[in-house]
Amino acid sequence: MLRPMPHAVQAEPAPEGTLALRIACAGAGRDIDAEAALYRTLAPRVRRYGLRHLRDAAAADDLMQQVMLLALDQLRRGRVREPERVVSFVFGSCRTLVLAMRRKESRRASLLERHGESLVTADCSHAVPHDHARVARCLDALRERERSVLLLSFYDEKPAEAVAGELGLTAGNVRVIRHRAIAQMRRCVSGGPEPAA
Amino acid sequence: MNTASPHFDAQALLAYWLGETDAAQTDAIDLHLLGCEPCGRTLDELVALGDAVRDAFDRGLVHAFVSASFVQRLVDSGRRVREYRLAHNGSVNCSAAPGDEVLVARLQAPLADVRRVDAVVRLSIVDAEYRAQDIPFDAASGEILMVPKIAIVRELPAHVATVRLFAHAAGRERLLGEYRLNHGRWPG
Numbered sequence: 001m002l003r004p005m006p007h008a009v010q011a012e013p014a015p016e017g018t019l020a021l022r023i024a025c026a027g028a029g030r031d032i033d034a035e036a037a038l039y040r041t042l043a044p045r046v047r048r049y050g051l052r053h054l055r056d057a058a059a060a061d062d063l064m065q066q067v068m069l070l071a072l073d074q075l076r077r078g079r080v081r082e083p084e085r086v087v088s089f090v091f092g093s094c095r096t097l098v099l100a101m102r103r104k105e106s107r108r109a110s111l112l113e114r115h116g117e118s119l120v121t122a123d124c125s126h127a128v129p130h131d132h133a134r135v136a137r138c139l140d141a142l143r144e145r146e147r148s149v150l151l152l153s154f155y156d157e158k159p160a161e162a163v164a165g166e167l168g169l170t171a172g173n174v175r176v177i178r179h180r181a182i183a184q185m186r187r188c189v190s191g192g193p194e195p196a197a
Numbered sequence: 198m199n200t201a202s203p204h205f206d207a208q209a210l211l212a213y214w215l216g217e218t219d220a221a222q223t224d225a226i227d228l229h230l231l232g233c234e235p236c237g238r239t240l241d242e243l244v245a246l247g248d249a250v251r252d253a254f255d256r257g258l259v260h261a262f263v264s265a266s267f268v269q270r271l272v273d274s275g276r277r278v279r280e281y282r283l284a285h286n287g288s289v290n291c292s293a294a295p296g297d298e299v300l301v302a303r304l305q306a307p308l309a310d311v312r313r314v315d316a317v318v319r320l321s322i323v324d325a326e327y328r329a330q331d332i333p334f335d336a337a338s339g340e341i342l343m344v345p346k347i348a349i350v351r352e353l354p355a356h357v358a359t360v361r362l363f364a365h366a367a368g369r370e371r372l373l374g375e376y377r378l379n380h381g382r383w384p385g
Binding site: 014016041042044045046048049051052087088090091094095130132133135136139140143144145147148149150151152153154155156157158159160161166167168169175178179182183185186189 | 207208211212213214215216217227228230231232234237240241242243244245246247248249250251252253254256258259260261262263264265266267270329330331332333334335336337346
């Protein structure tokens with residue numbers, strides 16, 4: 001499953017580690033530039049972590065803010081033992097906070113179940129960066145099994161095992177079909193030649 | 198740390214995103230992604246592609262053969278799904294109401310021991326037919342679920358859609374069933 005790329009880049013000082021060291025060394029003096037640069041570098045990655053583990057954009061935003069505030073605060077106070085390994089520190093914070101947020105979410109869900117009908121919902125949909133008409137044409141160009149597998153995989157974010165059980169395929173089949181379909185879709189939606197009508 | 202660890206390809210990142218990795222693999226990719234911008238961008242691209250597929254389906258622009266569980270999840274999530282069940286070789290009068298979001302034709306067919314099925318769709322208003330080759334199906338369910346593009350169907354004049362299912366075995370093709378969907382525009 002985990003397939004490293006053949007040409008991994010070898011060790012060199014990670015920029016986030018260098019920035020973290022600068023923040024830790026500045027202490028109370030504050031290296032504002034380094035703090036801003038570290039935030040710009042790590043915050044989107046923490047948000048991505050949040051999306052994967054919380055499956056909710058607003059919760060991922062919360063996680064990003066909490067983790068980054070914590071990391072910057074701990075670096076300034078000299079409480080990160082190895083600032084050059086700030087990514088590991090952030091990883092640990094992400095895990096801890098996601099667990100805490102899940103516990104809180106569980107309580108929130110329970111409250112919603114009891115009182116949810118009285119709430120007004122807001123539209124929190126996010127813009128999709130792809131041209132939907134082009135995506136639809138690209139989907140048309142897939143084989144039937146590829147389109148079905150892609151739809152079932154992506155619509156509910158289902159693993160291969162689950163999709164396979166629903167479509168009378170094996171999980172291995174689903175992975176192969178999915179891989180082929182995604183490669184074709186990536187070429188098609190990102191400006192490759194449009195499929196013939 | 199981040200640059201010394203190997204990068205992950207799109208397949209591994211998608212498996213991670215869809216929850217197919219075990220706890221140790223997930224931890225490894227989590228940690229890697231916190232330190233690796235190129236892998237993060239690849240994952241973002243895959244997630245955006247998934248969003249785009251979902252969006253296209255939600256707009257009624259995707260034609261697909263799906264599972265009964267998928268349709269049930271649509272219903273459970275509050276989508277307005279209009280289903281038409283057709284007995285083996287049956288026909289039905291059908292339409293798409295203004296509020297409908299998904300149309301489903303459930304075609305009952307003798308699928309036991311069938312390995313491959315093609316569906317040939319012909320509309321009475323078009324002098325051509327479309328052959329969907331090797332469609333996915335769950336033989337045990339005894340039905341094939343077809344979701345047409347509701348955004349297109351809604352705009353069509355009254356017509357008859359004929360669907361013929363063919364089973365393939367040992368290089369031969371045999372008719373499994375023929376179905377008629379008599380489509381009319383929603384009144385008003």
